[in-house]
Structure formats: structure tokens, C-alpha cells
Amino acid sequence: MKVGRYKVEHLQTDLLIIGGGTAGCFAAVKAKEAAPELDVLILEKAHIERSGCLAAGMNAINAYINPGETPESFVRYVRADSMGLIREDLVLSIARRLNEVVREVEGWGLPIMKDKEGNYLARGRWNIKINGERLKPIIANKALEAGARVLNRAVVTDLLVEENQVKGAVAFSVRKQVFYVVQARAVIVATGGAAGIYRPNNQGSAHHKMWYPPFNTGAGYAMGIRAGAEMTSFEMRFIALRTKDVIAPTGTLALGFGAKQVNSRGERFMAERYAHLGAEGAPTPWRVYGPTQEIKEGRGPVFLDTTHLSEEEVRELKKSYLNMYPELVLAWAANDFNPAEEPIEIQGTEPYIVGGHTQSGYWIDVNRQTTIDGLFAAGDVAGGAPYKFVSGCWAEGAIAAESAAEYIRKKRGKEEFQEIDSRQIEVKAEEVFAPLNRSDGVRPHEMEESLQKIMDEYAGGISRYYEMNERELSIAQRKLEKLKNQVKYLTAGDLHELMNCHEVIDRIDVARVLVKHLQYRKETRWPAYQSNLDYPALNDREWLKFVNSRYENGEIKIYERPYEQLIPGDRYLP
Amino acid sequence: MSVIFDYNQCNSCRGKDEPFCVKYCPGDLLSVDSETGRPYIRNEADCWDCMVCVKSCPFGAIETRLPYPLASYEASLKPRVLADRIIWHLKDASGREEVFEIKNLE
Structure with a gap:
């Protein structure tokens, strides 16, 4: 395929939402509610019906204020779970809206399980059970019903920013050779986080058998990095504890079915070695660090023990997974595996960058505005507020949408769209389509493998039990700079591969920032997520602060930002 | 392996802009073969096994086959x-x- 006759399509909208997933679709509904006169346009890389983290469904809401809890107690819990360092203002603002957004989606048709009195069925302190197989279509249809326009199969590559004010974005279609130039009065970026930065658990024909969507490739972070937005806490990677092979969530087993972690000797090692941190209730990073150390020290495999389950409970367990990770049920059937007879083997995933679980992402104010005027962020791409999950992404989408609507009303409502320099657009389009014109060069999957090898071996990947030291990180940094200079050799045979090219370009930009952050924090705050063997201790005296970064004149500059405690109490007590 | 098509059941969603499976795949992995006019998976290794295409098919013509190293x-x-x-x-x-x-x- 040759580039040359691509068409440029110009679009204008009041509010552009980049990414039509969990946060983006909800934001679209809320923006139309807050200001029905606004034109809202979603640009979506796949199709909003089943894109993003909710593609296969969801079986629980994991951020909900159950009876007896409060938004403040939620903040205390999240703070302790994140080793005493979070943006309390952000987490509190989410917590105050969790129950409202959950009830709203229930009203749209989401089945939430209830007890005999009609109360939501809790599955842990902050969790309720749902039959969420159709959750994504439910919120996608609501966005359409609310009047949002949607452009599917449009891959956004860059934001348009002038004098630190957002003006829109550019994208290309993976269905036809079209380059979109979208002008907007405000933009919400809601693209999700990044998988595939590190070598994943499975290889070859199974390399995409991962927990986080392999199609979430860090685009939202990367476009912000390139536009000079300030980013925070990339060093707080997210490593999930998942079932081995089919990398499915384990909360269903631990919280839903009372399964405990045991090692090869049958020891309840979390209780034995991490009792001071809360044993199996230890902060999330420790619940990955613990089993990883067991494996490293020769006491693996590690299991979640399900052998206490009755056949009826196994059936319920399968139903639970069919709502979210049906392929695990298929794998058990194919391998004649019965969780009532054998414990389920578990392991840590590749490290992801996911602001909805940890807190890597855009540095935002409480209105969700980034450091670029008119650019808002919500969901996995927004930083500072871990433990969001699905409902927190809705809450944050709502806040971002309402703030963006207010911003447009106050600052840019009467703004005339300026004519965009056509020469500038042409240069950008040529650059975006360039891999189609190269007959010889590097295929995107080759470059992806190269990136994943560097990150796995020198920046604390699975093969290194997530541990790293300064020397390794400096090697990673050097190799990434070299790799960055190789993107000019990327070659694509069609528009799908062109998308793959931009995915690896984005991943490399995210990885470079990640390594800078990992180098800068000279302590170990979140074991496994960020285990620096040269600085193995947590050091509140010097490192109770945020590590932020910003791309300036081609260089990643690091800034420190202070932590502020809003909710009183011991920061390490949940 | 990833998904397999039963072309005895599939009619390529005749009359639609594109087959539902092609329309909804979150990874853009399904495409229509320009010679046969049938949907196929362009890169099996990139499949996430999310079953979106399987659920979207009005004819029950698509089945998930997990990667062989796992199942x-x-x-x-x-x-x-x-x-x-x-x-x-x-x-x-x-x-x-x-x-x-x-x-x-x-």
C-alpha cells in the first residue's frame, strides 16, 4: 500500500473526547447532560460497542462505598494501599460520586446482584457483584442516546496545542486513507493505560493472552508527553496478581470465593511472612511482591487454594468468569481442570502503566484539567488517583465532563475556529503515513519485541522478578534512546499495520518517561511495582512526594511536587 | 489459534457495510478477504480471546480456540x-x- 492520495477531513466540535471506553463514554453522557447545546465528538480507535477494558465484560464493581463506609474511609484505605502517597483531593472527589454513578448505570440496565432485602451484594469492603457481561454496550448505547457523535476506527496520533492551549487533535482512519483534523474548544483524553511495554507472561501465539487489553497501548500518555503535558508517578507501575497462563483476575477467587494464597509447601506465606503488613490484606503491591518472592526463592508455584469449593460453588465461579474472562472457563474445560480438586496457580503479570489501578498519568487539578489549558483527563490515563477501577473511571469521567463544559462556557464558548495552517497539516500527515511508503525497514512487531526485551531485562520485568538497579536502568535508558531513533525505519503493509506502528511509537515514548521516573525515585515505595535494589527501603523523610516529568525541547525534565494530607490519621493504616 | 470461522454458517453479513465481527473486533484483527469476500483473522497471535466477534455473529459461525500452549x-x-x-x-x-x-x- 502506498500513501499519496490520502484525503484530509476537517471536523469541528465543542468537546472532543479521545477514547470511547469506560471513562470516555460516561464523560460523553455527562457532558450532554451538563450542557445539551454542546456538540460532543468521540474519536475511538476500535468501535465503542465493545472497546477498551470492558470488551468482554466485568463481574464486580470494585470501588463502591458499602454501608458503614464513607468517602473519607475510602481515601484512608486507598492511601494505605498505595503506601501512604496519593493525591487525596482527587481520590476524595471520586469517592464522593462512586455510589451515584453506580446507581445511574444500574438504571441504564446493568444487573447488580442483591440480597433478600434488596441491598447490593458485597464482595469485600469496597466491592459489589454484578452480571456485567454487557456493561460496555450499555454505556456505549447511552452515549449515543445522549447525542454524542462517534467516529470509530480513528486512531489519534497527536494533540493540537498552541501556546499551551489545546486546539484539537489529528487522527487517521484504519478503514480508509483519511487524515482527520479535529478542532475543538476543549478535549478530554480518556484512552486508557498501556500494556505491551514489557515482555508479557506468554510468548508467540499466546503473546496477547494478557490481563490488560493489549490494544491499550499508551496513546493517551504518549500524545500528552509529546505535547508537553506534565505527567506524574509513572514509576508506580501496576503489576497484577493473576491466574497463570490465562491471565485472568484473582479478586473473583480471593474476595468472591475465599481462596487463600499458598506456596509449593502448602504454607500460607502471606500470613507467615507479611502479617505485620496485614497478611492477605496487605497493600496491593505487597500481595504481588509476596508470591513473586516465593517463586524467586524456590517455593513456587504459588496457588490460590480453591479446593474447599463445592461443585455448586465451582459452577458459580465459572458463571462469574463468564461475565468477564470467559476464556478461563474454556481453558479449564480444555485442560480437564477442576478448581474444587486442584488449587489455581497464580503469578504476577508484566508491568503495566495504568492510572486506574496505580496512579501513573497526567498531572491534573481537582477539575481534571491537565497542565495544558483546555485539556482534561479521565480514567486510566489520569494520574494521582489509584483504585479507580470501573466506577472510579465513571466518576472521573463525570467530573472531567462537567469541568470541560464549564470551561467552554466561561472561556471558549464564543471562540471562532482559526484556519489551520495547511502546510503544517500536510507535514504531519506525511509523517503519520510514512511507514506505508517504506518498502524495507522494521516491522512494528519486531520493534515491539525489541522494546519489550529492553524493558524486561533492564527495567524490572517478569524475568527479573520486577527488581532493578541504577546500572540496569541506565542501560535501559541508553537502549531506549537508540530505539527511539529507529522509529523512522518502521514499515507498514496496510492501515492496520500502520496503527501497529503508531502503537509501538507511543509505547516507546511511554517507556522512556517510565525509565526516567524509575531512575529518579531513590527509595523503594511500592515493592514489585517499583523495587530498586540500590535503594531497597521506603524513605518518607525524602521521598514523600510526587515525581513528575515534562517533555521540554526534546528532553524529559523531572519535577518534584508536594504531597498534601487532607484526611487525618496514620497514612499507613487503612 | 484464536478464532475459527465456519464458512457454512457465515454469509459475510450480506447487505451490511462490513460483517459484525469485523466491525466490533477491539483489535481490528478481522478483515474481509478481497478475493473470497469472507471475514478472516489477519493475525491470530494478536487475538485477546475476548470473544467479542463470537458474541456479535448472528449466525454462530465463529468459535474461540485458545492458543495451543495454554489449552x-x-x-x-x-x-x-x-x-x-x-x-x-x-x-x-x-x-x-x-x-x-x-x-x-x-
Whole structure:
């Protein structure tokens, strides 16, 4: 395929939402509610019906204020779970809206399980059970019903920013050779986080058998990095504890079915070695660090023990997974595996960058505005507020949408769209389509493998039990700079591969920032997520602060930002 | 392996802009073969096994086959999507069958 006759399509909208997933679709509904006169346009890389983290469904809401809890107690819990360092203002603002957004989606048709009195069925302190197989279509249809326009199969590559004010974005279609130039009065970026930065658990024909969507490739972070937005806490990677092979969530087993972690000797090692941190209730990073150390020290495999389950409970367990990770049920059937007879083997995933679980992402104010005027962020791409999950992404989408609507009303409502320099657009389009014109060069999957090898071996990947030291990180940094200079050799045979090219370009930009952050924090705050063997201790005296970064004149500059405690109490007590 | 098509069942969603499976795949992995006019998977290794295409097919013509390193050849899991529920038919490697009916819309 040759580039040359691509068409440029110009679009204008009041509010552009980049990414039509969990946060983006909800934001679209809320923006139309807050200001029905606004034109809202979603640009979506796949199709909003089943894109993003909710593609296969969801079986629980994991951020909900159950009876007896409060938004403040939620903040205390999240703070302790994140080793005493979070943006309390952000987490509190989410917590105050969790129950409202959950009830709203229930009203749209989401089945939430209830007890005999009609109360939501809790599955842990902050969790309720749902039959969420159709959750994504439910919120996608609501966005359409609310009047949002949607452009599917449009891959956004860059934001348009002038004098630190957002003006829109550019994208290309993976269905036809079209380059979109979208002008907007405000933009919400809601693209999700990044998988595939590190070598994943499975290889070859199974390399995409991962927990986080392999199609979430860090685009939202990367476009912000390139536009000079300030980013925070990339060093707080997210490593999930998942079932081995089919990398499915384990909360269903631990919280839903009372399964405990045991090692090869049958020891309840979390209780034995991490009792001071809360044993199996230890902060999330420790619940990955613990089993990883067991494996490293020769006491693996590690299991979640399900052998206490009755056949009826196994059936319920399968139903639970069919709502979210049906392929695990298929794998058990194919391998004649019965969780009532054998414990389920578990392991840590590749490290992801996911602001909805940890807190890597855009540095935002409480209105969700980034450091670029008119650019808002919500969901996995927004930083500072871990433990969001699905409902927190809705809450944050709502806040971002309402703030963006207010911003447009106050600052840019009467703004005339300026004519965009056509020469500038042409240069950008040529650059975006360039891999189609190269007959010889590097295929995107080759470059992806190269990136994943560097990150796995020198920046604390699975093969290194997530541990790293300064020397390794400096090697990673050097190799990434070299790799960055190789993107000019990327070659694509069609528009799908062109998308793959931009995915690896984005991943490399995210990885470079990640390594800078990992180098800068000279302590170990979140074991496994960020285990620096040269600085193995947590050091509140010097490192109770945020590590932020910003791309300036081609260089990643690091800034420190202070932590502020809003909710009183011991920061390490949940 | 990833998904397999039963072309005796598939009619390429005749009359639609593109087949539903092609339209909805979150990874843009399904495409229409320009010679046969049939949908196919362009890169099996990139499949996430999310079953979106399987659920979207009006003819039940698509089946998920997990990557071989993770799962033996036999066994199948087939969803039937109804207005407010989904019915899963599971068959394990020994031929045992289970059916699960789950309401997914109130």
C-alpha cells in the first residue's frame, strides 16, 4: 500500500473526547447532560460497542462505598494501599460520586446482584457483584442516546496545542486513507493505560493472552508527553496478581470465593511472612511482591487454594468468569481442570502503566484539567488517583465532563475556529503515513519485541522478578534512546499495520518517561511495582512526594511536587 | 489459534457495510478477504480471546480456540446472545457438557 492520495477531513466540535471506553463514554453522557447545546465528538480507535477494558465484560464493581463506609474511609484505605502517597483531593472527589454513578448505570440496565432485602451484594469492603457481561454496550448505547457523535476506527496520533492551549487533535482512519483534523474548544483524553511495554507472561501465539487489553497501548500518555503535558508517578507501575497462563483476575477467587494464597509447601506465606503488613490484606503491591518472592526463592508455584469449593460453588465461579474472562472457563474445560480438586496457580503479570489501578498519568487539578489549558483527563490515563477501577473511571469521567463544559462556557464558548495552517497539516500527515511508503525497514512487531526485551531485562520485568538497579536502568535508558531513533525505519503493509506502528511509537515514548521516573525515585515505595535494589527501603523523610516529568525541547525534565494530607490519621493504616 | 470461522454458517453479513465481527473486533484483527469476500483473522497471535466477534455473529459461525500452549485442542465454549441474557454452552475435553444462563440486562 502506498500513501499519496490520502484525503484530509476537517471536523469541528465543542468537546472532543479521545477514547470511547469506560471513562470516555460516561464523560460523553455527562457532558450532554451538563450542557445539551454542546456538540460532543468521540474519536475511538476500535468501535465503542465493545472497546477498551470492558470488551468482554466485568463481574464486580470494585470501588463502591458499602454501608458503614464513607468517602473519607475510602481515601484512608486507598492511601494505605498505595503506601501512604496519593493525591487525596482527587481520590476524595471520586469517592464522593462512586455510589451515584453506580446507581445511574444500574438504571441504564446493568444487573447488580442483591440480597433478600434488596441491598447490593458485597464482595469485600469496597466491592459489589454484578452480571456485567454487557456493561460496555450499555454505556456505549447511552452515549449515543445522549447525542454524542462517534467516529470509530480513528486512531489519534497527536494533540493540537498552541501556546499551551489545546486546539484539537489529528487522527487517521484504519478503514480508509483519511487524515482527520479535529478542532475543538476543549478535549478530554480518556484512552486508557498501556500494556505491551514489557515482555508479557506468554510468548508467540499466546503473546496477547494478557490481563490488560493489549490494544491499550499508551496513546493517551504518549500524545500528552509529546505535547508537553506534565505527567506524574509513572514509576508506580501496576503489576497484577493473576491466574497463570490465562491471565485472568484473582479478586473473583480471593474476595468472591475465599481462596487463600499458598506456596509449593502448602504454607500460607502471606500470613507467615507479611502479617505485620496485614497478611492477605496487605497493600496491593505487597500481595504481588509476596508470591513473586516465593517463586524467586524456590517455593513456587504459588496457588490460590480453591479446593474447599463445592461443585455448586465451582459452577458459580465459572458463571462469574463468564461475565468477564470467559476464556478461563474454556481453558479449564480444555485442560480437564477442576478448581474444587486442584488449587489455581497464580503469578504476577508484566508491568503495566495504568492510572486506574496505580496512579501513573497526567498531572491534573481537582477539575481534571491537565497542565495544558483546555485539556482534561479521565480514567486510566489520569494520574494521582489509584483504585479507580470501573466506577472510579465513571466518576472521573463525570467530573472531567462537567469541568470541560464549564470551561467552554466561561472561556471558549464564543471562540471562532482559526484556519489551520495547511502546510503544517500536510507535514504531519506525511509523517503519520510514512511507514506505508517504506518498502524495507522494521516491522512494528519486531520493534515491539525489541522494546519489550529492553524493558524486561533492564527495567524490572517478569524475568527479573520486577527488581532493578541504577546500572540496569541506565542501560535501559541508553537502549531506549537508540530505539527511539529507529522509529523512522518502521514499515507498514496496510492501515492496520500502520496503527501497529503508531502503537509501538507511543509505547516507546511511554517507556522512556517510565525509565526516567524509575531512575529518579531513590527509595523503594511500592515493592514489585517499583523495587530498586540500590535503594531497597521506603524513605518518607525524602521521598514523600510526587515525581513528575515534562517533555521540554526534546528532553524529559523531572519535577518534584508536594504531597498534601487532607484526611487525618496514620497514612499507613487503612 | 484464536478464532475459527465456519464458512457454512457465515454469509459475510450480506447487505451490511462490513460483517459484525469485523466491525466490533477491539483489535481490528478481522478483515474481509478481497478475493473470497469472507471475514478472516489477519493475525491470530494478536487475538485477546475476548470473544467479542463470537458474541456479535448472528449466525454462530465463529468459535474461540485458545492458543495451543495454554489449552488442549478439545473443548468448546459457545455463547448464545438473547435480548436480555446470554446462554453459554461449555463442552470439556472429556465431552462433559454444561449450560450457563446469565441475565445481562435489566
